[in-house]
Amino acid sequence: MRPTTSVGNLRCWHGQPNQESCRNYLNSGLPRRVLYYKRGEWIDFPQSTRKVIIDGFRGQIPCVHVFYGCEIILVDLLCMVMSNSRTKKHASVAWIDEADRCFFPRLSFDEGADEPSEQVFGVVRPPAFSVPAPQMVTEFIAGAGNEPPAPGPNIINLQRGTGSFRYMEKLFLLGMPSVVNSENVLAIYKYVPRDTNAQLRYQAFEGQFRSTKEKRRDANDRHAWFGSTTQEILRILTYGFGSEVAPTVLAAFGSGIYLTPLHRPFSSVNLCDVDGNGVQCMLLCQVTLGNMEQVRPGSLQNSPSSDEYDSGVDCNVVPRCYVVWPSHPDTRIHPKYVVFFKLPPNLQEYFFDLRDVRFDNNPIRNDPDFDRLSGPKQTFVSVAGHAINQHMPYTLLYTSMEHHISQIEKELLFRHHLDFQNGALTGESLIRKINMVLGYWLLVSTTLKRPGDHAAPYGDDMSRKRPNSVP
Template sequence: MDFSSGDVEAAVMRPTVPVAGGGAAVGPSALLRGWREFRRSAAPARFLCFEDGGWADVAGEAVGQLRRAFQDRRAMAEAACGGKAYLFDFLRMVRIDAATGEETALAWIDDRGACFFPAPGGGGRKRRRDDAPAEDEAESSSGVDERSGESRGAEDAAAKRMKASGAWGKSATARLEESGKYYQVVSKLFLSYGMASRGAVITAVRKVGQGARARAFQQQGQLLAATRGAAVGTPKFAWYGASAEDVAAVVESGFARTNAARLGGRKHGDGLHLSPPQCPYTSAMLAKADGSGEAHIVLCRVLMGRPEVVQAGSSQSRPSSDAYDSAVDKLENPQWYVVWSKDMNTRVLPEYVVSFKCPKLQPIQGSSEATSKPKKPSPGRDMFPTLLAEIEQLVPDKCDILQEYYSNFKMGQIKKDQFIRFLRSYIGDKVLTTVATKLRGC
């Protein structure tokens, strides 16, 4: 079986899970996300609703009515489609049936071609507004932004459960038999590209539970295929390496943080780094062996969409434009796939955990961003990317607006002094002074 292209083979790919539209209870973080997307979007050229397992265009006079309401910056609008009256909620990204109260996911594509879709995992069915979310909806993750405050706690809890029971939590308790088909396929993929020659021995292969995450992932694939083309929406296999604690947390509750800090200056942006299927050793070097010498690596499916090249050492944390979805170190035979943090819980689907021992494994000794001393700037160097990266660690809720203004400055739409005045007014002199002192190494 050929995995060299990185595309998912039918023999290993799990059966697809049907996805239905549906709104979910929206907390403050989700509403804030919707408000930011609403502000960021240009006038929509197309509106889409998720019906009968796929995205369908809103047609007729409703399109013009919704577009005018959006341009007037109204958060809600009424419109009729197919003889029914609906309320369109742009902040929650749902269409509400005025007669029944049923909610259906709403999305749009603006005049610039930028896509605005709701965070997946919000439900597996249409539902009334007063319905309680299903159990698998409640545990689904829509992204790191909505769980950043509890990420460390989730990792610690997962690590404690793993240490106490020797298991990987309720989401991945299916240990595969060595004689099984999928064990053979996954182990061959892991050992065929240099790991066996380095003395690697597999100690276990576990199947990760899916549920709401698989539905969210499938929905993202459909969105990418609809907006970028069918080939772009095809998932690939990729390896993710991390410590046992981080792997346990990912399996049980999703990605809480990226592994870019482990790579130090070799990172290609501040995103989740995964290696292609023919490069397991690259990600294995990010794994941390325990006292018995056992380490863990995760075989994932990943939706790359349209990647761009990001150079090593970059602090980029999002696509440079709406034309791109992810990043690579190089377009031809990449060694790293990079998925940005806002997408890592919807476009990366953990499939199998491979536990192994490898005496010749040389872990990467990356520097932690939390403890490493920033490099002093060289004369004439553009310090704004470094400055913004430090600011975003102190006030992460302001990073979207910061990046938007910085992009305007880089494109010459605003002058340097205007950008600096905006920084001072938006961030505050106290934060700027703290960051400047850190960058000077004082």
């Protein structure tokens, strides 16, 4: 049962709600369907979004933020309207409560309509036949108490083509196989701690940085990627790491918050959930690691083993995973950017099928030695229906490409070939993974050349050169 409330302690972001919309909100039971008006029809919000809106209704928070594709959308039940925070365009919102009572605005409109139209209840379609709304990338409740919510969740959109966007895009692509390119990067947001709680968390982070630097002489300040569900990532941007992020329990290196180094975002892709449009997101953080303690696989550790250490790492020489212990993580992890990306379905499947490379007992740390590998009896590479070097030994394939591919691609190829030799992959599966890692254009541009012909390696492409620092 929802607590009794009144108009006096509710506010609408768009201004004062009208009497009818107030009456609808106050008289309604808990919604079971929430809809928005689009091109003359009422369409159901996706289930995950509906849950967040209902949670806000239950907690007397009539305004909630959602991510609609890569746009910030404010859903305001008190005013019965939703608005795009960037374009400022609006559309009507309605709902049906658990008692099957309908609450619709008398006049409804969408962002493409010049004039409101009279509401017609008959156009509300049953859930089974509703046209799916574009799936929300993520959602979270924003705003509380008597004050209206901020217009955005402490983040600002970096415009594509600006220096900041290109810089962050380059950082992200640097740590991905070359088959992932700029077309796969949809949007990048910068975290800006604007509300009081966010500013306090940032002050605590800066205080910990100074304290660690004074104590250790080097704060060991690094940037690292955090992969998780989009809902959790956006909650982090609202509430911080401390209250919302559960440590990874019983993982390879103990119970803590796991991040991957700046040059390895590919190893966090399989931790990022996918929305109905195939969109994922990942968080880039600034981390104060201090003295890193090497943690052995299978450890049950959840704190530093002594006062000499501050954080955990899988390997001090070539780290592939950082572990921030769960005690007060907000003082050691500061979110900086969110990258939204969309991969083709077959590439998504590849990443989700990829064994978690952060937790390998025997990780590949040096340049892989392909000479000691033996390939399938027939290394058959089929691209777009064409056979390329049908009986080409795998070592010759690698020799023809080793100057054209990145260290990440070498690691992935070597890993898949080890799986083949250990019986975990069939020859056919191995070839599929080779095709996936290298991509069609790279295979064509290298395997059709004679070993003595040297094309410009991919690393000479300026778009893949590593920036010196993160802004």
